[in-house]
Amino acid sequence: MSKWVLLGLRTGAKTTLYPGSAETAPGVSPGRPKGRLSGEPESERSMLSLCPTGAIYQSEDRISVDYRRCVHSFRCMRGPSEPLDYEWGYEWASIRPEENDLSGRLGKAFTHSIHIRVLDAGACRACLSEIEQLGKPYYNVHRLGIFMTPTPRQADVLLVAGPVTDNMRLPLQKAYNAMPTPKKVIAVGTCALSGGVFGPSFTCGAGVANVIPVDVEVTGCPPPPLALIHGLLLAAGRRARTLTEPVRPLQGRTTE
Amino acid sequence: MQAPSNHAIKPHSLMELLESRWAGGVSVRADIQKPLLLIECGPGELQEVCGLLVSHAKYTFATLVVQENSSHWLLRYIFYGDLGCGQVHVLVHQPKVGRVIPSISAHVHAADWHEREVEDLFGLTFEGHPRLGDFVLHEKWPEGVNPMRSGFDASVPYSRREVDPEWRPLQILQAPGAFMMPVGPVYSDYAESAQFFLETVGEDVVRTTPRFFYKYRGIEKLAEGQPIERVLLMAERFSGTSAFAHSLAFCQAVEQICGVRLPVRAEALRVLLAELERLRQHVSAIAGICGSTALAVATSQASILEEELLRLSCDVAGHRYLFGLNIPGGLSLDLSAEECLRLSESIKQIVERLNALLEMLRFSSSFLDRIEEVGIVPAQRAVSYGLVGPIARASGVSRDLRKVLPYGHYNVPLEFNIPAEFDGDGYARLRVLFSEAKEAANIIRQLASAIPSGEIICPPFEIVPGEALGWVEAPLGAAFHWLNIGEDGRVARYRVTPPSFTNWHGFHLAAEDFAFQDFPIIMATFGLSNAESDR
Numbered sequence: 120m121s122k123w124v125l126l127g128l129r130t131g132a133k134t135t136l137y138p139g140s141a142e143t144a145p146g147v148s149p150g151r152p153k154g155r156l157s158g159e160p161e162s163e164r165s166m167l168s169l170c171p172t173g174a175i176y177q178s179e180d181r182i183s184v185d186y187r188r189c190v191h192s193f194r195c196m197r198g199p200s201e202p203l204d205y206e207w208g209y210e211w212a213s214i215r216p217e218e219n220d221l222s223g224r225l226g227k228a229f230t231h232s233i234h235i236r237v238l239d240a241g242a243c244r245a246c247l248s249e250i251e252q253l254g255k256p257y258y259n260v261h262r263l264g265i266f267m268t269p270t271p272r273q274a275d276v277l278l279v280a281g282p283v284t285d286n287m288r289l290p291l292q293k294a295y296n297a298m299p300t301p302k303k304v305i306a307v308g309t310c311a312l313s314g315g316v317f318g319p320s321f322t323c324g325a326g327v328a329n330v331i332p333v334d335v336e337v338t339g340c341p342p343p344p345l346a347l348i349h350g351l352l353l354a355a356g357r358r359a360r361t362l363t364e365p366v367r368p369l370q371g372r373t374t375e
Numbered sequence: 376m377q378a379p380s381n382h383a384i385k386p387h388s389l390m391e392l393l394e395s396r397w398a399g400g401v402s403v404r405a406d407i408q409k410p411l412l413l414i415e416c417g418p419g420e421l422q423e424v425c426g427l428l429v430s431h432a433k434y435t436f437a438t439l440v441v442q443e444n445s446s447h448w449l450l451r452y453i454f455y456g457d458l459g460c461g462q463v464h465v466l467v468h469q470p471k472v473g474r475v476i477p478s479i480s481a482h483v484h485a486a487d488w489h490e491r492e493v494e495d496l497f498g499l500t501f502e503g504h505p506r507l508g509d510f511v512l513h514e515k516w517p518e519g520v521n522p523m524r525s526g527f528d529a530s531v532p533y534s535r536r537e538v539d540p541e542w543r544p545l546q547i548l549q550a551p552g553a554f555m556m557p558v559g560p561v562y563s564d565y566a567e568s569a570q571f572f573l574e575t576v577g578e579d580v581v582r583t584t585p586r587f588f589y590k591y592r593g594i595e596k597l598a599e600g601q602p603i604e605r606v607l608l609m610a611e612r613f614s615g616t617s618a619f620a621h622s623l624a625f626c627q628a629v630e631q632i633c634g635v636r637l638p639v640r641a642e643a644l645r646v647l648l649a650e651l652e653r654l655r656q657h658v659s660a661i662a663g664i665c666g667s668t669a670l671a672v673a674t675s676q677a678s679i680l681e682e683e684l685l686r687l688s689c690d691v692a693g694h695r696y697l698f699g700l701n702i703p704g705g706l707s708l709d710l711s712a713e714e715c716l717r718l719s720e721s722i723k724q725i726v727e728r729l730n731a732l733l734e735m736l737r738f739s740s741s742f743l744d745r746i747e748e749v750g751i752v753p754a755q756r757a758v759s760y761g762l763v764g765p766i767a768r769a770s771g772v773s774r775d776l777r778k779v780l781p782y783g784h785y786n787v788p789l790e791f792n793i794p795a796e797f798d799g800d801g802y803a804r805l806r807v808l809f810s811e812a813k814e815a816a817n818i819i820r821q822l823a824s825a826i827p828s829g830e831i832i833c834p835p836f837e838i839v840p841g842e843a844l845g846w847v848e849a850p851l852g853a854a855f856h857w858l859n860i861g862e863d864g865r866v867a868r869y870r871v872t873p874p875s876f877t878n879w880h881g882f883h884l885a886a887e888d889f890a891f892q893d894f895p896i897i898m899a900t901f902g903l904s905n906a907e908s909d910r
Contacts, residue, residue, distance in 0.1 A: 122735060123670070123672040123735070123739070124672070126672055126676065126735065127672040127675065130675075130679070133679055145686065145689070146685065146689035146690035146695065147689070148689070149689055149693060149694045149695060149698075171604060171605060171608055172608075190608065190612070190698075191694060191698050191699055192608060192698070193693060193698075193699035193707060193708075194699070194707075197699075197707045197708060237564065237565055238561060238568075239561075239566070239567050239568045239590070240568070241589070241590040241591075241592055241909075242567075242590075242615075242906060243612050243613060243614055243615035243616075243618075243906045244567065244614060244615045244616045244904050244905075244906040244907070245612075245615025245616060245618070245696045245698075246615070247565055247567065248615070248616055248659070248696075249695075250565060251565045252678075252681075252682055252685075254564075255662075255675065255681075256675045256678055256679050257678075257679065257682040258682075267564045267565070268564075269562070269563055269564055271561075281590070282592070284589065284590055284591060284592055285532075285533070286513055286560075286588065286589040286590070286591060287560070287568055287589050287590065290560050290561050290568065290589070294561055315612070316605075316609055316612055317592045317594070317597065317609070317612075318592075319530075319531070319532055320529055320531075320532070320592075320593065320597055321522055321527070321528070321529045321530070321531065321532060321533040321593060321596070322522075322533075322592050322593040323532075323592055340612075341615065341695075341696065343695065
């Protein structure tokens, strides 16, 4: 077995320095479109129609992006003559707008070590795969005192991905109810925030918030691991809230 | 263990055979160009025709497509053979008043789950099928509500039902000391939602009853009446870890219907990206297998490579899971020569480290003890279940769609091998994953230096009505996307048969007769996706 130990030592530390300092390695995030001041009404209308999930919308004199709907189709970037600019960050998590202050809301215990139960409510597996990376060498959230637990009874935080399919609604409620209070829910990815391309429909809801209360939203399709770390730190009250675009209320599905 | 002789009969001999056997009773048409054989028969001949295709002609069952027309049901059973055999479609028309079709699953076991699915979603009954009901739709969907029927409104939640948390399989083992252990739907650290009922009388699992479709999103129904661009999103996102493969199959179906020829650069880049996805998926599966045996350093090593491949994908193609690249007619993004070179260089290095990892795993006896001669799928069962992908190839069944039904740039001379192992155990599946990862890297490196110049997308084209089958060898195996575009240019019927669906059907073969503690390891060596299977 010593050869494995040696190999491990030889490989050295790969872990990102985030949140101590910014991660700059290429490929850690696909980026996301950025709102801008409206230009020609004609071209902006076509820009709005390019977005398949209605994430891009007009608000007063601006073109804004609702990241809870953005599915990274890149159609606003690769199609039009005047594409939207992309920003290449990953601090995409935010606290639910109605609860403005999260610092210390869970009590002091949560600012130290937290245990997470991951729940798949019909995710496409990309979100789950990104969550899985959290425990792997490049991200290794154990160093931040964050651990995965197989049972909701030991969990402080429920990390939910997927639009909540019909068959997962009851298991989701049961898992949430089984968690001891105080507890927090992080909704991960576009499906969990708005239903994505699947909901609402005969099989899916329009996101987790319709079933259980959500405290932190992590946008992205899927959110890269660094965005998930950002969300976890927010939930633990360990990182200042990021300013994001104003969030538009969700109303039904926009088809085409 | 040797693979049985499984060479498929060539289409012309098959035609002769069918005509001599059922003179006049069965009509056979051939499209030699594709090649495609269309067999029309009545419900009376269906079982025998399908049985002959599989047992005598050695074809593999691909999928069952049911289409509801105004006056009749059209059932299309699709089969494929070896190189040059093309596809065989068996068509049965059934007047809508009748809802009973003879079941073929006694002759073609691979059709078992397809018939169960159709029974649930369309309300058709397959006469002679031993186990219909409670498959896709869980227990409390009212009888007679069949979401795939044309009158069903898919846009609103269907809530007139309750889930029964106490659901149990119909038959439970009755023996002294027997007990049943339910696993799931929420279990393990990162596992996808699915449920397994494991029955045992002590140490060994005697029977495994899986219960899936917890993640059923009904994309086949959601696609109906939607424009192509919208359905493309669903094709890409129902299984995020094989997004490129499935969006490719969907695009190929659209392109076939519209008669579009792709620029050769687009074809080559598609293969390049598809192999990048395969490589990443296989490395991820290898990490999963190492993780299931708690070999920590090996898990970390494979995970490091996985993350590097994700970053590489994002770096050259804009998205870690290759979303948003395939569009009907080509690709949305070009790769520069410099990017191709960088890709090829990085892949070369990753494969070297992968080889080193395999060399160490091969001599780690504690690891081998957990996967060798564990979870065995015998070759005959792999054939009768129509298993696909790395799992089938580990049992000596090596029908890879890239070789037997070459599509796109796989038609040009590319040098790659389809690995074949014959042990059918967990270790054989691991070795297949390693060899396929190497072959994928090999293809990437061949292509990266020789991408033909030109456009990455064909000129804009009109969406025309029609129907076609798109297929790819996805990372987990053969995937079939049947697409029917209606007169309005929107999707009339969309049918997806992902490899995970096909292979989960055969999962119990591996899990049964092995000890309880082997179960998670066997599951890891299968490496299947419920998102892909449940759709």
